[in-house]
Amino acid sequence: MITSVLVANRGEIARRVFRTCAELGVATVAVHSDADAHAPHVREADAAVRLPGDSPAETYLRGDLVIEAALAAGAGAVHPGYGFLSENAGFARAVRDAGLVWIGPDASAIEAMASKTRAKQLMGEAGVPLLAPVRPEEATEADLPLLVKAAAGGGGRGMRVVRELAALDGEIEAARAEAAAAFGDGEVFVEPYVERGRHVEVQILADGHGTVWALGTRDCSLQRRHQKVVEEAPAPALSAELRAELHEAAVRAARAVDYRGAGTVEFLVASGGPGGPGGPGSAGVGPGHRAYFLEMNTRLQVEHPVTECVYGVDLVALQIRVAEGGALDPGGPPAPRGHAVEARLYAEDPARGWQPQTGTLHRLEVPGVRLDSGVADGDEIGVHYDPMLAKAVAFAPTRQEAVRRLAHALERARVHGPATNRELLVRSLRHPDFADAGSGGNGADGPALGLDTGFYDRHLEELTRPGDATARRLAALAAALADAARNRAAGTTVTARLGGWRNVPSQPQVKTYRSEPSQEEIEVRYRLTRDGLHVEDGPAPDGEASASDAGPGLLSGARLRLLEAQPERVRLEVDGVRREFAVARYGRHGEHVHVDAPPPLGSHAFTALPRLREPETRNEPGSLLAPMPGTVVRVVPGLSVGDAVKAGEPLLWLEAMKMEHKVVAPASGTLTALHAEPGRQVDVGALLAVVTEDGGAGAGDAARTEPPTPSGSSTQPEPSAQSDQSAQKETS
Numbered sequence: 001m002i003t004s005v006l007v008a009n010r011g012e013i014a015r016r017v018f019r020t021c022a023e024l025g026v027a028t029v030a031v032h033s034d035a036d037a038h039a040p041h042v043r044e045a046d047a048a049v050r051l052p053g054d055s056p057a058e059t060y061l062r063g064d065l066v067i068e069a070a071l072a073a074g075a076g077a078v079h080p081g082y083g084f085l086s087e088n089a090g091f092a093r094a095v096r097d098a099g100l101v102w103i104g105p106d107a108s109a110i111e112a113m114a115s116k117t118r119a120k121q122l123m124g125e126a127g128v129p130l131l132a133p134v135r136p137e138e139a140t141e142a143d144l145p146l147l148v149k150a151a152a153g154g155g156g157r158g159m160r161v162v163r164e165l166a167a168l169d170g171e172i173e174a175a176r177a178e179a180a181a182a183f184g185d186g187e188v189f190v191e192p193y194v195e196r197g198r199h200v201e202v203q204i205l206a207d208g209h210g211t212v213w214a215l216g217t218r219d220c221s222l223q224r225r226h227q228k229v230v231e232e233a234p235a236p237a238l239s240a241e242l243r244a245e246l247h248e249a250a251v252r253a254a255r256a257v258d259y260r261g262a263g264t265v266e267f268l269v270a271s272g273g274p275g276g277p278g279g280p281g282s283a284g285v286g287p288g289h290r291a292y293f294l295e296m297n298t299r300l301q302v303e304h305p306v307t308e309c310v311y312g313v314d315l316v317a318l319q320i321r322v323a324e325g326g327a328l329d330p331g332g333p334p335a336p337r338g339h340a341v342e343a344r345l346y347a348e349d350p351a352r353g354w355q356p357q358t359g360t361l362h363r364l365e366v367p368g369v370r371l372d373s374g375v376a377d378g379d380e381i382g383v384h385y386d387p388m389l390a391k392a393v394a395f396a397p398t399r400q401e402a403v404r405r406l407a408h409a410l411e412r413a414r415v416h417g418p419a420t421n422r423e424l425l426v427r428s429l430r431h432p433d434f435a436d437a438g439s440g441g442n443g444a445d446g447p448a449l450g451l452d453t454g455f456y457d458r459h460l461e462e463l464t465r466p467g468d469a470t471a472r473r474l475a476a477l478a479a480a481l482a483d484a485a486r487n488r489a490a491g492t493t494v495t496a497r498l499g500g501w502r503n504v505p506s507q508p509q510v511k512t513y514r515s516e517p518s519q520e521e522i523e524v525r526y527r528l529t530r531d532g533l534h535v536e537d538g539p540a541p542d543g544e545a546s547a548s549d550a551g552p553g554l555l556s557g558a559r560l561r562l563l564e565a566q567p568e569r570v571r572l573e574v575d576g577v578r579r580e581f582a583v584a585r586y587g588r589h590g591e592h593v594h595v596d597a598p599p600p601l602g603s604h605a606f607t608a609l610p611r612l613r614e615p616e617t618r619n620e621p622g623s624l625l626a627p628m629p630g631t632v633v634r635v636v637p638g639l640s641v642g643d644a645v646k647a648g649e650p651l652l653w654l655e656a657m658k659m660e661h662k663v664v665a666p667a668s669g670t671l672t673a674l675h676a677e678p679g680r681q682v683d684v685g686a687l688l689a690v691v692t693e694d695g696g697a698g699a700g701d702a703a704r705t706e707p708p709t710p711s712g713s714s715t716q717p718e719p720s721a722q723s724d725q726s727a728q729k730e731t732s
Helices: 011-024 040-044 063-073 089-097 107-114 116-125 165-183 240-256 304-311 315-323 399-411 422-430 455-463 469-490 494-498
Strands: 004-007 027-032 047-050 077-079 146-150 160-162 188-192 198-206 212-224 227-233 261-270 290-297 339-346 359-361 363-365 370-373 379-381 388-396 414-416 509-516 521-529 532-535 560-566 569-574 577-586 592-596 603-609 623-625 630-635 650-656 659-664 669-674 687-693
Touching: 004 011, 004 063, 011 027, 011 040, 011 315, 011 370, 011 388, 027 040, 027 063, 047 063, 063 077, 063 089, 077 315, 089 107, 107 116, 107 290, 116 240, 116 290, 146 165, 160 165, 165 188, 198 240, 198 315, 212 240, 212 304, 212 455, 227 304, 227 422, 240 261, 240 290, 261 315, 304 315, 304 339, 304 370, 304 388, 339 399, 339 422, 388 399, 399 422, 414 577, 414 592, 414 603, 422 455, 469 509, 469 521, 469 560, 469 569, 469 577, 469 592, 469 603, 532 560, 650 687
Parallel strands: 004 027, 004 077, 027 047
Antiparallel strands: 146 160, 146 188, 198 212, 198 261, 212 227, 227 339, 261 290, 339 388, 359 379, 363 414, 370 388, 509 521, 509 603, 521 532, 560 569, 569 577, 577 592, 592 603, 623 687, 630 650, 650 659, 669 687
């Protein structure tokens, strides 16, 4: 019987395991880096052990230190969570060698699935459908497009799509180099590239008594940077025959390696065959649809909550039962019911190449749904780990209801701090290609429409367009009115000190805000008179308009009446409709302002700008500045001052939040300064290099990082020629 568990992980998954342990009466032990010393998972554990350092390589990836921590704290078992050491066979073996219980599959099963080439061989022998590998020396034009893929690791590293046969050898060498650098293993293989496939997976759970459960399907096709964003169970728009085929293949895969515990078998569901067109509305359904084995994850998945909702089980509790030698019901799992959808809330800016964001998370509140989070109000979001803040999960009798419930909750969430993908999630859930996938019941019938891994490739621009400009200006007006109310309450205004009477017309109150993360400046000008609120609105930004647009400004044509103004709440009547705004201020001087209002006005983040501003710092023309805090992981070999560079050529790579960012030359010219070297920690705005443009013109003053270009398949990603961002597989 297990009485205490150390979780060899951090954040959301550590808290998730601790929650089940508390319900089972099992004591808990946390490990933490220095950066995580005050993290929620540390506070919630019964005991905690420090792992000196900040980076994963110094801490959570040090299996020896983790085992020492378990023994020192008296833990009897180790749960690996996901990512980090969860699929490390050597660590699993070392845990057992230390006399501890390993809550996971045997090391032999982990080893069998660790190499994709070995895993595919085993699955082929077990009769699991595969994409037939292609021998590079035998490839022909008829085989195109092809995918070069690393045998080890994940997260999209070491992957190249080849559409021209002449490029195959070069892409193989590039993939080998990238895989060797990322995973210490340069083995790659080549297989057909499937256009517009769907990522569908099966949750399995096996005990030591011969029982293997297949707990239904999940669809994880909405991905960015080769990582999942939205997941759901069951996968919609699959025929009964295909579901049965997937379940049977997953069970065969588990039995082939004598699997124990929780795992996931991932498939690529394609229509029309490898390389086929698979036009809109045909992914995963219709004649000729096939499912191909991708890989088996020998651990709990990030998206496991949707399966828990549909089957009414606690997968962590079942993992512990299996580790204790307990048996699963040989009759199978409980019957599934309803539909669940999960969305991952990331601290990132989707409109700027999914750039991760750092800073203080002041408030995180998502009402009405399950929220699995690794952070709490007041936590600092740093650069060392994955930028996922939380997973929001909605469950309902039907798919349509679950999607609606999740979108509603996210739309009303209060997320105060760094920029997030919250708005993208809401728009994604309501996009017809996602919302209308499957037309009957739980979405099991009908076409999948555009539900495939190319979703963000096709729709990112429309999903990240700026919101309604009138709503933004109304939010800024509410912020200004709340600020004035706060000043009056504090007695810091002339009116508060001397009284409100004057014998000259009052000048308008003026407050300027910068909308975040768009950087748009909004000037609010208003008067409060005996006749009420009068707003002097400025012109709309170029290209923006709204239904309320009239005259030179967006608010000048609206009928506005101030009903109430308090420091934290403002009520306005807008064209006869009452609107309420919640206003929160953070920072030493209250300069960070968040305004939340019910739809359609939404949530807005601002920075209050001072009336008198400091002069801007000027950088040397051509200066490349770090766009985020991070670590220089490598510089182009041989690059030195005086070298000629071409526009778009890579100069160096930064790593932040488990993601690499390639910094490229913004123009053709000469490298006149280089301040970056591998291992150097840089703050946002740090000078990395200077490129003097040919002809003497300045090349700009901000480092250009190439954003990833989502492609036809994130399961089989197609990085663009100017893209090299990928995420280490901490969350997949």
